[in-house]
Amino acid sequence: MYLNENNSLPDRPTLSSVWGARKLNLDMPLFIGLLALIVMGLFILYSASDQSLATVSRQVIIFLVGLVVMVCCAKVTPERYQDLVPWIFGLLLLMLLIVLGIGVISKGAQRWLNIGLFRFQPAEIMKLVLPITVAWYLKDKALPPSGKTLLISLAMVAVPAILVAKQPDLGTAIMITVSGLVVLLFAGLNWKVLVGSATALVVSFPLAWHFLHAYQRARVLTFFNPERDPLGDGYHIIQSKIAIGSGGLMGKGWLLGTQSHLQFLPEHTTDFIFAVLGEELGLIGCLLLIGIFLFIVGRGLYISIKAQDTFSRLLAASLSVTFFISFFVNVGMVVGILPVVGIPLPLVSYGGSSIITMLAGFGIIMSLRAHQKLLPT
Secondary structure (H helix, E strand, O other): OOOOOOOOOOOOHHHHHHHHHHHOOOHHHHHHHHHHHHHHHHHHHHHHOOOOOOHHHHHHHHHHHHHHHHHHHHHHHHHHHHHHHHHHHHHHHHHHHHHHOOEEEOOOOEEEEEEOOOOHHHHHHHHHHHHHHHHHHHOOOOOOHEEEHHHHHHHHHHHHHHHHHHOOOOHHHHHHHHHHEEEEEEOOOHHHHHHHHHHHHHHHHHHOOOOOOOOHHHHHHHOOOOOHHOOOOOOHHHHHHHHHHHHOOOOOOOOOOOOOOOOOOOOOOOOOHHHHHHHHHHHHHHHHHHHHHHHHHHHHHHHHHHHHHHHHHHHHHHHHHHHHHHHHHHHHHOOOOOOOOOOOOOOOOOOOOHHHHHHHHHHHHHHHHHHHOOOOO
């Protein structure tokens, strides 16, 4: 057995290693899964947008930009990420402070920075950079983390989450928190710490309630009883349940949904696009989409398991699980088992910053696969 130029055991020659790793460092199973999700997302968006070619064309351009970013991220070595991430993390914290001061206000929230040619949300990038930063901090620490290490890690998670929550953007703040905590979870947190943290969270909820905005409190109350305000706060979830339930097993047929096309279903191209899928393609379509998501997450976790260094294991696992949680939270709120928090369906909902950031994350996972020492497959 011989070692390659990275002093690691070479993978068996597969389509992934020959075509992907040698050329663009792409992990082909993961890349194919992402392409399948993108194609299905465009298929759904075309119907959800009332067959708007302009909307679909803009989404295609966003995907193309995102795929280029993904390839670029896959070419960067993990060592380079470790060198850059503390500086990028500091820069993003500064941007989040600037957003609170002079950020662009839209729909009652101050979340965007306008740099002339385009505007973007620093919080979306922070969802990607934070797990890299925490993994970088833990890479040479004894695991499970000690009390001091844990406190510093939690501070790294809490500061950007609080800044984003003040925009206000509770959904993104939650995902930023989750992306950091997942790294700590895979670092081997003691079960006593997990139980204690969960208990503290439950106990502190009455206090946290007073710090929520009025619309956030309404969302929580609506979650427990949507019918309390069927034409107001409960309207979204009620119409979403109607759309999904009316789809049945096989659905009404592509382009034949009534809830979205007759404007009963709000935000049908963004947060509630899964309801459009459920109505038009039924349970079969929903299970197909869920299967693609699970395949992508499973491949990411497989790459994490095969990696031999702490940084790669923690980062690949946290990015994969964060992707799954984004999917789970969106679907959960659409079907009514979670409160509405405004998190889009990854790589399916119409959008810009979130798509590019998500594909960049998968580019980093592919970089870990291509450059890091791996166990033989």
